[in-house]
Amino acid sequence: xxxxxxxxxxxxxxxxAQAGTVPYMLMADMGxxxxxxxxxxxxxxxxxxxxxxxxxxxxxxTNNRGVKSITLNLKSDQGKEILYKLIKTAxxxxxxxxxxxxERNGFGYDTLKKINPSLVYASVSAYGPSxxxxxxxxxxxxxxxxxxxxxxxxxxxxxxxxxxxxxADESCALLTLSGVLAAILHAKNTxxxxxxxxxxxxxxxxxxxxxxxxxxxxxxxxxxxxxxxGTRERAGIAACFNDSDGKPFAFQLEPxxxxxxxxxxGFYETLKSKNLEDLGxxxxxxxxxxxxxxxxxxxxxxxxxxxxxxxxxxxxxxAAPVNSMIEASNDPDIxxxxxxxxxxxxxxxxxxxxxxTPWKFSETPSxxxxxxxxxxxxxxxxxxxxYSAEDIRIFEEKEII
Numbered sequence: 001x002x003x004x005x006x007x008x009x010x011x012x013x014x015x016x017a018q019a020g021t022v023p024y025m026l027m028a029d030m031g032x033x034x035x036x037x038x039x040x041x042x043x044x045x046x047x048x049x050x051x052x053x054x055x056x057x058x059x060x061x062t063n064n065r066g067v068k069s070i071t072l073n074l075k076s077d078q079g080k081e082i083l084y085k086l087i088k089t090a091x092x093x094x095x096x097x098x099x100x101x102x103e104r105n106g107f108g109y110d111t112l113k114k115i116n117p118s119l120v121y122a123s124v125s126a127y128g129p130s131x132x133x134x135x136x137x138x139x140x141x142x143x144x145x146x147x148x149x150x151x152x153x154x155x156x157x158x159x160x161x162x163x164x165x166x167x168a169d170e171s172c173a174l175l176t177l178s179g180v181l182a183a184i185l186h187a188k189n190t191x192x193x194x195x196x197x198x199x200x201x202x203x204x205x206x207x208x209x210x211x212x213x214x215x216x217x218x219x220x221x222x223x224x225x226x227x228x229x230g231t232r233e234r235a236g237i238a239a240c241f242n243d244s245d246g247k248p249f250a251f252q253l254e255p256x257x258x259x260x261x262x263x264x265x266g267f268y269e270t271l272k273s274k275n276l277e278d279l280g281x282x283x284x285x286x287x288x289x290x291x292x293x294x295x296x297x298x299x300x301x302x303x304x305x306x307x308x309x310x311x312x313x314x315x316x317x318x319a320a321p322v323n324s325m326i327e328a329s330n331d332p333d334i335x336x337x338x339x340x341x342x343x344x345x346x347x348x349x350x351x352x353x354x355x356x357t358p359w360k361f362s363e364t365p366s367x368x369x370x371x372x373x374x375x376x377x378x379x380x381x382x383x384x385x386x387y388s389a390e391d392i393r394i395f396e397e398k399e400i401i
Contacts, residue, residue: 004030011180018140022173035068062355065369068380085385092120094124094176117191120184129197143168144168148205151224152211168207169200171207233280243308244304250320251318340355
């Protein structure tokens, strides 16, 4: 049987929530051994979050599949001793406690690197390790708000709101994963471990990409509601419109494709008659932008989205339906690439849809696992690091595990 590309890598984590757990779930997909430390009897609070069917949580299953669970009281001396033994053989340690909490509880970076100098120590926070807010709690909504994501998806005239998709959490998870993998490579080549720090606001800010760079260079906010970018002389557009049935679709045109696409769709003469054929007018005023968008809305409402999409795609223009989340989970391209997959849960006799894997490895395919029951791997993990059955019985009795 093929093993994943991270087979042989071991990570120990004291992480909860989304940004703190997804990096290691993805590593587990790729074959790494992930040992998740949870509170005895209580476990990770995420076990009861999201949609709960029987004993399974959509939140916990999504963020912790494929990992192993060990319960451990890290406030006890024996609990710390067990953690330190695990660290001796680990490649990675991950935590997302508030800054300073890990140090106060005996598993800060300076402590653990003495036990394992090649250890990669990943620390996720809301605001980053420096700055005036570093000790404050934060969530995905804070990441979106501070990093400018909320403005980017604002609708003119409407109150701003953070999106329900956890873009700060997920982007932080992906950046944490990439940082951890880079640090593992360095450690394997040199024997030198290091601390890798990421944050919700830093990750969401990076997610803004060149749009943020453009805003900083211009020192003006972007055009919101639709995406009209470029310059007054060379403007492009990305926008969503409703068809004759009210169904939304999206398209994006580069500057050179603006006029040819208007002609292709039969829109050019109408816009020209209103002196709106130049997309660059949107940079002159909101009034002109609104007139262009309003005219396009009227024109697109005269036919069905399949008609418009087919006309544009036939000329290699970028266009697609705007899916609801349920439609996305049934989209033929999502399904064909196994970005969504079915997993059978015998405990509840149900087959449930879950995320597939975003990677395709030709030689070491990813493996879709399941989230562990609380403490499911206590005996296995403790035996692996040298504890006897009697030791484990005593740990249970004293609620060390």
